[in-house]
Amino acid sequence: MDLLALADFTLVARHEGFGRAARAAGRPKATLSRRVAELEAALDLRLFERGGRALKLTEEGRALYARTSRLLLEIEEATTAIAAGGEIPRGRLRVSAPLLFSQTAMGRIAADFALTYPEVQLEVTTEDRPVDMVEEGVDLVIRVNPDPDESLVGRAFLHDRLVVVSRPEMLDADQAGPVPAVVRTKAERSAWRLKTPNGPRVLDIDPVLSLSSMIMLRDAVLMGVGAGRLPLSLVGNEISKGTLVSWGNVDVPDIALWALYPSRRLLSARVSAFLETLRQAFPKGTPDELAAYVQR
Incomplete structure (x- = not known):
């Protein structure tokens, strides 16, 4: 597969249009259109629905974008970090957190993170449902007493009862x-x-x-x-x-809050920085520590 064509496809998908992608990248619109068409021909799949002014991903296009966009972004960030002589957290970071923790603590945690790492665009969604991290493009999830999952790794950073x-x-x-x-x-x-x-x-x-x-x-x-x-x-x-x-x-098992991320993905600087922010907020991880944080 042509990785350059795949990169152009993700660029168009991210900006939801050839024109917007061309302006953002400073490249000819016709070139992007041709490269995406070549990728569709190579895969024998239609990746975009082209009609009127709207450009929408097909089901196959959404699946391809979900699986490749983060990998390509990590490659780009890795090369940028090496060229700069160090890895500075930057780019988008998507975090999913449960409702109660979000209501009581996540606002201040997110604000502290944003002030410390201004080059990271943090996006926090609140939901208690299971999240498919790869399909939904989520970098890190916070979950209460999660079931064992071989595809995820992480640690418990808070305990409650x-x-x-x-x-x-x-x-x-x-x-x-x-x-x-x-x-x-x-x-x-x-x-x-x-x-x-x-x-x-x-x-x-x-x-x-x-x-x-x-x-x-x-x-x-x-x-x-x-x-x-x-x-x-x-x-x-x-x-x-x-x-x-x-x-x-x-008389039930204690509550543990875990920060989890996909095990098959290299731990990015953004995720590492967010895990460190959680550790600094709750160094002991005790219920009293969370209560004091909520009360601040």
Whole structure:
């Protein structure tokens, strides 16, 4: 395959048009059109839908662009870094992060990164769904307790745990029956198993409110609606101030946040820099450290 033709194809795909690509690269539009046509002929595939003023990738074109654009960018960055005598983080960095972490911490992490590495264009998307990093062009994902995946490598940079908390008056009250509870999922609609200083405990609950967001759940617990299962990092400051009290740790595996990237891809300077930013933000990786970061 002609790598130069492939590079021209990715250039046109990135700029979504021959004219825009030609202006960005300072090259003749006719040359780009001819090179892409030659690539289509060599592959016996149509890579673009040409009609009217719009130029759109075909399904095959999208698949080819997803698999080759990042590799070509890494080659370009590697040659630029060698020519410059060192590898300076630059270019686009796409990160996918879970909702709660994004809402509580990612804004400041991203801002710190952007100020430290102004030549990197950071793009953070918030989603809890599994992400196909290669297909979607994502460089790094942050995930909670991810399943083992041989195609990904990385490390856990933060740990947390679930605790049951409530207003102090609820813990002090005599509970003749199930405890009023604010819940997230149907799995919580029976009883909570806790680990307390006095040993294991099963807490019968009466779900009085169901909310889909941990932050909404915390706010409802603070209002005194009921007890709730929440990450310690999200309520650690309230426990320290006495606004909320802990009934015990939930008897489930601790929460671990992992930063992951494709194992078959060379670790770029951008990804290395972002991992270092996470390490500096959370050097110990403890729930208390995250709680303090959120409170800042």
